[in-house]
Each structure stands twice: as C-alpha cells, then as structure tokens.
Amino acid sequence: MRIALAPMEGLVDELLRDLLTRVGGIDWCVTEFVRVCDRLLPVAQFEKLAPELRHGWRTRAGTPMHLQLLGSDPACLAENAALAAELGAPAIDLNFGCPAKTVNRSRGGAVLLDEPELLHAIVREVRRAVPAHVPVTAKMRLGYARPEGALECARALVEGGVAHLVVHARTKVEGYRPPAHWEWLARVREAVAVPVYANGEIWTPADWLRCREISGVEDVMLGRGLVSRPDLARQIAMACAGRTLEPQGWGEVQPLVREFWRRARQRIAPRYAPGRLKQWLGMLARSYPEAAALFAELRRENDCGRLDALLGVELRGIFPDLCPAL
Numbered sequence: 217m218r219i220a221l222a223p224m225e226g227l228v229d230e231l232l233r234d235l236l237t238r239v240g241g242i243d244w245c246v247t248e249f250v251r252v253c254d255r256l257l258p259v260a261q262f263e264k265l266a267p268e269l270r271h272g273w274r275t276r277a278g279t280p281m282h283l284q285l286l287g288s289d290p291a292c293l294a295e296n297a298a299l300a301a302e303l304g305a306p307a308i309d310l311n312f313g314c315p316a317k318t319v320n321r322s323r324g325g326a327v328l329l330d331e332p333e334l335l336h337a338i339v340r341e342v343r344r345a346v347p348a349h350v351p352v353t354a355k356m357r358l359g360y361a362r363p364e365g366a367l368e369c370a371r372a373l374v375e376g377g378v379a380h381l382v383v384h385a386r387t388k389v390e391g392y393r394p395p396a397h398w399e400w401l402a403r404v405r406e407a408v409a410v411p412v413y414a415n416g417e418i419w420t421p422a423d424w425l426r427c428r429e430i431s432g433v434e435d436v437m438l439g440r441g442l443v444s445r446p447d448l449a450r451q452i453a454m455a456c457a458g459r460t461l462e463p464q465g466w467g468e469v470q471p472l473v474r475e476f477w478r479r480a481r482q483r484i485a486p487r488y489a490p491g492r493l494k495q496w497l498g499m500l501a502r503s504y505p506e507a508a509a510l511f512a513e514l515r516r517e518n519d520c521g522r523l524d525a526l527l528g529v530e531l532r533g534i535f536p537d538l539c540p541a542l
Contacts, residue, residue, distance in 0.1 A: 217456050219449045220382070220413060221245035222439035223284045223355075225314070227495060230267050230275075231479055235472050236442060237279040239464075241449030244280045246355075249311045251324065252287035252296045262303060273306050282307040282353070286314065288323040290337045294345035301346040308346055310338060310378075312356040312369075315388045326388035329360045332372040339376025351379035355415070355437075358400050360388045366400060367407045374408045382413040382437045392440075401431035413437045419444065419502075421455040443496065445503040446472060466506040473497065473507075474529050481520060481529075490518045 221228065221236060223246035228236075233245050247266045250257065268274060268281050275281060283305040287293050297308045312335060314325030321327075328334055335354075343352045354373045358366040370381060383404050385396040396416035405412045414433040418424050419441040428434055434456070442448045447464040454461040476496060480489045494515060501508035514526050524530070 217434040217436070217453070218243045218413075219435075219452060220437040221279075221442060221449070222382075222415065222437045223248055223309075223311070224439055224443070225249055225316075227443065227499075228439075229265075231476065231483065232443070232496070233268070233279075233281065234275050234277070235476060236446055236449075237275040237277040239446045239450065239472075240277070241447070241451075241453045242279055242442075244282060244307075245275065246282045246284050246309055249284045249286035249314065249324075250296070251319075252285050252289070252293050253322075254289065254292060256292075256295050256299060259299075259303065262300060266305075269303055269305070273304055280306050282309050284309040284311050284355075285342075286311040286319065286324045288328060288334065288338070290334075290341035293338055294341040297342045297352075298345040301350045305350065307351045307353055307379075308342060310342065310352070310354045312354055312373075313382075313384050315357070315391050320388070326357050326360060329357060329365065329369050329388065332365070332368045335369055336372040336376040339373055339378055343377030352377055353380050353382070354378045355382040355384065357384045358387050358397060363387055363397060363400050366404060370404045370408050374410050378410060380411040380413065380435075381408065382415050385414065385416040385431075396427075398427045398430040401427070401433050405431065405433055411435055415439065417441075418452075420448070421451045421460075424452045425455060440499065444499045466504045469500065469504060470506070473500070473510075474527055477523065477527050477529055481524075486520045487518075489520060490514075490523060493523065 219242055221242045225248045250265055266283055273281050283300045285293055311325055312328050319325040356369055383401055385398050385401055394417055401414050412433050413435040414427050414431055415437040418427055424436055438448055451461045477493050480492050497507050497511040501511050517523055
C-alpha cells in the first residue's frame, strides 16, 4: 500500500510537511495548489509554495513531493506544467477537488466536475506537455452536487492520461461533512484501470480498515486525520502489516508543536504566526486533550512574546537546534 499526505491550502505548507514527514509513514506528499489563470508563472511562484524544489523536490526527511496545479485553461496549465517539469517536479497533480467558493467562482477545483470534457482536455494537454517519465495525476471529488457523474469524470481523467486518481469520497456541496461515501470508491475503482487512492474521513487505523473493506481501495491520502494525529500514517502502515503501533502521546507531539512555533516565528510575520499555531492546535485538539487545553489557554492571545512564554519556547536569534531553513 501507499500513503500520501494531502495538499491542504493554508495549512500543510513546507513547515508542516517537514514535521509530518519526519514523523514517518508517508510515501509522498503534495504542495498546496499553485493557481494558474492566464499566464506562465514566474519561477518564484513555484519556489514560494514548493521551496523543497531547491532540495530535489524532497522534504528533509527525504519524502518525495509532487506539485499540484489548479485552473481551467488546458493550454495555460500545460505550459506551467512543462515549466514545473523543467524545474524537476517528479509528478504533476491536478486539482479537481477543492470545494472553496472563491476557488470555484474562478472556475477552479471541484466546480469543473460538471464538465468532464474539460477535465479530459486539461489532462490531455498537460500529459502532452511534460516528459513521459513525469506522471500526471489528479484529485477529484464525487461530483459537484450529486455523485452520479463521478464515474464519467473518473473515466475522462483516465482517458486523458492520469497515472492515478485520488478520490475524496464526498461531493463539493457536502464539503467536509460526514459521512464519506466509501462505497462510491469501489465503483470508481471498478470503472478505471489506474490505481485509486481513498480520501475522506480517515482519522484512525480502524477507519482505514473499514474504508478498505467497503471500497476495496488500499492506497490512501490522509489530510485532516494526519494533521490531527501526526503518527497516523505510521499506524496505518503497521495495520496494513497486521500489527499495531502504540500511538504517540502528547509528550511526543508537544516538541513538534514547539518546533513549529519556533520556525513559524522565524518565517511568518508576527501578525499571522499566532493564527497558524492556533490552526494546528485546533486540529490536534481532536486527538489530544492536552492540545485542547493549550488551545483554550492561548486562543485569545496574539502577542508572540507571550505565546513564547506559554509554550516554553526561548528564541535566541538563529535557532541552533533546528536544521537550516529550506
């Protein structure tokens, strides 16, 4: 089986990719989406969202990172995909799953699932534009409002040339509301001749086992579940081998939070850094009562110095205990 870390815009950036892939169990990860509208983007735009490109498109743990593009213009997406391939991107992923209203209003993400012909055209042009050794892949949902068109969309993407599909088992309209319709993953898997990854509502190894039983899909892409429990990929990998792994306790996760905050202070403007910390703590609170208590303690605090004290973090200019920034 293969386990991927999902692209999550505004959350799973280079910093969190680094920390989560260091915990282990992740076979590959994906950048936040690079929005493509009507022009060839400058290299700096790729470097901004994918700084790992300067290190062989790998996180510091050595985990390969794929580049995700979002847009609706086949020719423009193809041109930018070709540039990304020249920069060394090991795979080009296309986003047909984002449910955000601002993205959909600009004809990006899940709104395109109402246009299977366009899906096919986008993949076909991107596939033609990049070298044969660079896979083109896609992430989709079960349609915009209803899942009945999911099979047509999946076939359109595969006929266009994708090497695998990640399927978030909900429609755009359903957003992230449970349940995920894992039974539809089985139908997609049967309809196409490429690997399918399951995505949606997998928070524990038991969830993955149930999803596999219902869908017949073994490969998985983890998003909120992995952000909420950093060792979830390792636990699922062990479950696949018929073994169990003692879950990380807060004592093992807390140092990751502290390192996250140190590096956020180093990289992110003071007005934004507290929000990023609270965002991750809010996710961790689902799995760790201690994270919930810490979140409650600092949720109204926006002074970075006071947050340093609350977290027990000392900042002394350059942080000797950290690897150099990517």
